[in-house]
Amino acid sequence: MGVLAAALGGALYADEVDREFEFAGGLIEIGFPDFAEKVVEQVLMKYPDQKDRAKLVRAQILISNRKFDEAQAIVAEMPEDNPKAQAITLALAGKYYQINELDKARELYENFFRQFKGKTPTDPDLKRFYMDASYQFGQMLEKAEDYEGAVKAYNRVLATNPDKAIKRNLQSDQAYLYLKVAEKDPDNSEKHIGKALELCNDLQWGGMDIWFGHSVIVMARAELLRGDKAKAQQVLKEQMDILKEVDRFIKEQDMPMKVSPMAGARFMLGELYDEQGQSFARKKDAANAIKYLGQALGEYYNVFAKYGGSDWGPEAGVRAKALKDQLESQYGKIINIDMGEYASEAAATQMRLADTLFFENKYPEAREQYIKVLNDYPETAAAPTALGNLAECYRQADDTLYTKMVIEYLGERFPKNDNAAVALLQLGKKYFDAGNEDMFTYTYEVYLDGFPEHQKAPGVLYTLAGMRKNAGDTEKSSVYFQRLVDNYPNDKYYIKALSSIAWDYYLGKNYTMAIPALTKYIEATQPGFDRAQAQFCLADAYRQTGDIRNALVAFVELLKWLKPENSEYDVSADDVKKNDDLEEKATFYVGYCYSLMTEPAESVPAFKKKAVQFYSLYLSQYPDGxxxxxxxxxxxxxxxxxxxxxxxxxTFNDLAVKYPDSNEGKNALYSLIRSAMEVKKFDVARDALRKMLNDSQAYSPDEFLRVGQLMLNAGLYPETLEAMSIVLEKSQDREHQERALYSRGEAYYAMKDYANAAATMDELMTKYPKSGLFYDAKFIMGEAYRETGELDKATDAMSDVMKFASDALRINQASMILGQIQRAQDDKVGALASFQRVCLLAPNTPELRPVIRQCLMDSIALSQELGRYQDAQEICEQFLEQFPDDPEVPNIRKLWGEVKLKASVAAAAPPPQTGSDEQ
Amino acid sequence: MKKRIVYSAVLALVVLVCLPCLVEAAAFVVTPQGNKIEGTDIRANSKGDIILQTAVGSRTFLKGQYAQAVADKPDDFDKARKLIEMGKYDEALPILNNIVSKYKFLYWDSQAQALLPNVYVGKGDYVAAVKAYEELFANAPKAREGDLVWGYRDVLIKAKQYGRLSSELDEVIASGSRGDAAKAQILRGDISRAKGQVEPAALDYLRTVVLFKDAKDQQAEAHFKAAEMLEQLRDRRAQDLYRVVVEEYGDSPYAKQARSKM
Structure with missing residues (x-):
């Protein structure tokens, strides 16, 4: 291969480069400018000296994207006589022509041709463009009815010495053009007709082919122009056999019938009959009018149906319809035209007119034509594409309502029709490119509903889903993704959709929904990092929902996938690293899950053992993990x-030493303290606290708070005070302050340091009168002040509780303590009243029973002290009734007997004397 | 609408009647092979078996062994029809119901059933009219293939039973003949309109206007209704459509209304 390449040397190079540039040009033509750019880049990498040619292709790319100014900028950088610059100019002219900017196109063409002054270029690329440009320019001039100009343009093509077929084709075109010139210039018509006939002569001597046939038409037309209808008819008649032969040849060769000269011949016959028929009609000779008009109708319809693609086709259709209407309305004839096998072609012919207008951007005219033809031929093969163009006409006019009307019709009436599907996609794309989200979404939705089996449907669904997701509309994007998953399980977007759904749920912390979605995704994917990651997250989702057993199973499964040395999950080097991370985490979480397993109870020790095993494994494999x-x-x-x-x-010591900066390392002491409390190793707890206090800046107020609470709960009050002092020092945060002050108050109270207890609670209440610890603090204050003998303050504290509390427990507790305070104040009557308030009014709830009991006991004692034996008796009875199983029952019964006796005695005693004794 | 329903029912009658063997004959049975066996008397049992009294004795045709069984025309059938034409629905109703039950399996039941919807429509009881149509279609499935089905669809709308009708209309619009599709589009537009869905209604009417010009019988109605919807959408083209109704469909019942809107 190398030798061959070397031997061929430049030739291979030239062929290859030509081929690549031609390929790039072809890619542009079929609408893939991006790929064309890639081809050019590859060529330049290999052959950097092809820059100029690359510029040409790049300019074509720009032109195809309608970036005309940028294309012209490329031209401006190059010398005017540079062939590539000229080729770019021609490409620009061609594009302007295509988009109906005829003046701009003409200017460029004329400037270009002016440079050559009649000489033909030799550069191969330029020559190719020159020929195409000359022909296009000719077409353009023809359309603009500058027939002489068109002839000259075609002469330029002929000057490049094209092959025979092209030459004869052009000569035939020129012959027709000369006739048109003759029509326009009647004073010199004979001159132009002469030129046409000269060309016909050349054509007829040149061979028996299609162009020979066309030359016959030109000759017949020439006679018509000269006014000799009979001669024209004669020419046609004489050559009809040849024309039939040509027609048959074309059919046999499967060539398009539009090139057959028979089209022109029959059209002309139609014209002749038409003229005759109209003449009879003017003379009111109905019979002959009908005869000739009928014949004309037949000829026109034949041309329209069989040769619809020819230049005469559309006009034949128009004239046929006009004649049909005339025969029906003027002569009452009913004309039934059965196009038979030609119906589609007939429709296509009429479509051509509409299409021509459409491609010339004459949208209002194209719209009317499409409506006409779609009503005449509503459901032929050409209809869906025509409907798509009709919708585009409405879109161009910004007529959303009518566009929607056509869109829905396309989607509903043409199910499973690929052209209809494509039409909708194209329309959707136009709306997409225009940034009209409402309408492109609407159009794509109609497409999806109407053509769910179309090959692009999954892609469209995926695109819509992605757009909604990017816009933050996860609800709608989920709907699209789910539709993809439900309906296209074999499509390449299926897995992407599954992935999106699963990750949306997982990342949105909807773990319940994430579980089935991840499971489905995992089932559908191949081994690789994505699958492994999904498995990890599935296990995590189980964990998050509290399903530890399934979490464990999933983590274990993941480890099985990843553990083997050459795991099939290590698809690439990148995957190896990422999978290692997953493996590390999974190892930890297996241990973690085991540590949380509680069922069955008898297996818990085994679970714990497994947990330790996996933790140890983790620590040995990932000590710095x-x-x-x-x-x-x-x-x-x-x-x-x-x-x-x-x-x-x-272990905790180790933790604190090895991982001192981690949360766990810092909390190691806390965990140790807690565990020490639990097993009543208070010295160890104290030591740990000492360590914290010695290095207090390393610990947060929260940590001291938690440790202080542990101390308080375990009854280590001095240590509580120490820990809470640090909290008060370190933090002015309200929560910290309240909690620390209260805990100190509790500790003081427990230590029977009532003065400090009261003072601390007072400080709390002063600083934070609306504290959530209000009632608790007030109770301790009350009790503490009672103990210190500051009974007024104690009373105030309890009154505050009773003033603000709304729950029975607090109110009654406060009543009881108030009673105790009053008793300490020797206010026995007040105390009795406070106790009785509880006994009589407190609801008999489990939490209040102890309070009621105490109040009953105190009431009995006080009643006796006050000599109110009857009251005491009743209170005893209440006690016995409410607490029949109380251990004090025997005593209370005995007391009851005593007070009952005393009450009777008191009742029998004479009333005390009043008067002088009392003075 | 009433006229159309009556017409449809009468048409149905004609459709159902235009069978190989006709109404005025005495009792007869037609075999699956197309043979007609005449008799003097005919009865049917509750299972659908037919007993035909012939000159040579009685013959029994089990259900499935005959294509059709026809009794003598009931005396009061024509009376019922006339009462309907006169608008005396309450009088016609018991007669028709009696024929339906008495002539079950004997041809005249379906004939009477074909008239019942008209009676209910005349009485304004659309729900009953729907039921009557459905009973007819259950008894004579071929009746659904003719124009009667449009009367049925019409009363479905009047009875506000949109759900059932919508899926049927969708099917016709997607794959029915163009004439039927055009009619169905208008009906579907009517449903949307009844639900206050102006744009969907407009789209259906406009489809008939723009793309179903061959459905000439529906054009006036489609133009007029489309114009009404465009008016609600504040689209100036409403006036153009009203103009078309007046100028091109001057004889239609919509022309007068359209004129008043211009």
Whole structure:
């Protein structure tokens, strides 16, 4: 291969480059400018000297994207006589022509041709463009009815010495053009007719082919122009056999019938009959009028149906319809035209007129033509494309309502029709490019509903889903993704959709929905990082929903996938690293899940053992891993729960030493303190607190708060005071302050340091009168002040409770304490009243029973002290009734007997004497 | 609408009647092979078996063994029809119901059933009219293939039973003949309109206006209704459409209304 390449050397190079540039040009023509750019880049990489040619292709790309100014900028950079610059100019002219900017096109063409002064270019690319440009320019001039100009343009093509077929084609075109010139210039018509006939002569001597046939038509037309209808008819008649032969040849060769000269011949016959018929009609000779008009109708319809693609086709259709209407309205004839096998072609012919207007951007005219033809031929093969163009005409006019009307019709009436589907897609794309989201969404929705089986449907769904997702509309995007998943399980977008759904749920913390979605996604994917990651998140989703058993199963499964040395999940080097991370985390979480498993109860020790095993494994394999401190903490916690206290201490110490900056490392002491309290190793707890206090800046107020609370709960009050002092020092945060002050107050009270207890609670209430600890603080204040003998303050505290409390428990507790305070104040009557308030009014709830009991007991005692034996008796009875199983019952019964006797005696005693004795 | 329903029912009658063997004959049975067996008397049992009394004795045709069984025309059938034409629905109703039950399996039941919807429509009881149509179609499925089905669809709308009708109309619009599709589009537009959905209604009417010009019988109605919807959408083209109704469909019942809107 290398030798061959070397041998061929430049030739291969030239062929290859030509081929690539031609390929790039072709890509542009079929609408893939981006790919064309890539081809050019590749060529330049290999052959940097082809810059100029690359510029040409790049300019074509710009022109295809309608970036005309940028294309002209490329031309401006190049010398005027540079062939590539000229080729770009021609390409620009061609595009302007295509988009109906005829003046701009003409200017460019004329400037270009002026440069050559009649000489033909030799550069291969330029020559190609020159020929195409000359022909296009000729077409343009023809359309603009500058027939002489068109002839000259075609002469330029002929000057490049094209092959025979092209030459004869052009000569035939020129012959027709000369006749048109003759029509326009009647004074010199014979001159032009002469030129036409000269060309016909050349054509007829040149061979028996299609162009020979056309030359016959030109000759017949020439006679018509000269006014000799009979001669024209004669020419046609004489050559009809040849024309039939040509027609048959074309059919046999499967060539398009539009090129057959028979079209022109029959059209001319139609014209002749038409003229004759009209003449009879003017003379009111109905019979002959009908005869000739009928014949004309037949000829026109034949041309329209069989040769619809020819130049005469559309006009034949128009004239046929006019004649049909005339025969029906003027002569009452009923004309039934059965196009038979030609119906589609007939429709296509009429469509051509509409299409021509459409491609010339004459949208209002195209619209009317499309409506006409779609009503005449509503459901032929050409209809869907025509409807798409009709919709575009409405879109161009910004007529949303009518556009929608056509869109819905397309989607509903042409199901499974690929052209209809494509038409909708194209329309949707136009709206998309215009940024009209409402309408492109609408159009695509109609497409999806009407053509769910179309090959692009999954892609469209995926695009719409992605757009909604990017706009933050996850609800709608989910609907689209789910539709993809439900309906296109075999499409490449299926897995992407599954992935989106699953990740949306997971990342949105909707773990319940994430579980089935992830499961489905995992089932559908191949081994690789994506699948492994999904498995990890599935396990995590289970964990998050509290389903530890399934979480464990999923983590274990993941480890099975990733553990093997050459795991099939390690698809690339990148995957290896990412999978390692997953494996690390999964190892930890297996341990973690085991640590949380509680069922069946008899297996818990085995679970704990497994947990420790996996934590140890993690720590040995990933000592610096992100989760190492957590693993160690987990181990210590398990050791604590298994009463392996020494092991736990060692572990927590290790944790604090090895991972001092981690949360767990910092909380190691806390965990240790807690566990020490639980097993009543208070010295260890104190030591740990000492450590914290010695290094207090390393610990947060929250940590001291938690430790202080542990101390309080365990009855280590001095330590509580110490810890809470640090909190008060470190933080002015209200929550910290309240909690710390209250806890100190509690500790003082427990230590029977009532003065400090009261003072601390007072400080709390002063600083934070609306504290959530109000009632608790007030109760302690009340009791503390009672103990210190500051009974007024005690009373105030309880009154505050009773003033603000709304729940029975607090109110009655406060009543009871108030009673106790009053008793201490020797206000027995007041105290009795306070106690009785509770006994008589407190609801008999479990939480209040102890309070009621105490109040009853105190009431009995006070009643006796006050000599109110009857009251005491009743209170005893109330006690016996409410607390029949109370251990004090025997005593109370005995007391009842005593007070009953005393009450009777008191009742029988004479009333005390009043008067002088009392003075 | 009433006229159209009556017409449809009468048409149905004609459709149902225009069978190989006709009404005025005495009792007869037609076999699946197309043979006609005449008799002097005919009865049917509750299972649909037919007993035909012939000159040579009685013959029994089990259900499935005959294509059709026809009794003598009931005396009061024509009376019922006349009462309907006169608008005396309450008088016609019991007669028709009696024929339906008495002539079950004997041809005249379906004939009477074909008239019942008209009676209910005349009485304004659209729900009953729907039921009557459905009973007719259950008894004579071929009746659904003719124009009667449009009367049925019409009363479905009047009875506000949109759900059932919508899916039927969708099917016709998607794959029915163009004439039927044009009619169905208008009906579907009517449903949307009844639900206050102006744009969907407009789209359906406009479709008939713009793309179904061959459905000439529907053009006046489609133009007029489309114009009404465009008016609600504040689209100036409403006036153009009213003008078309007046100028091109001057004989239609919509022309007068359109003129008043211009």
């Amino acid at each position: 992100e989760l190492a401190s957590k693993a160690m903490n987990g181990m210590g916690t398990i050791q604590l729960s298994q009463d392996d206290f020494d092991g736990a201490v060692a």
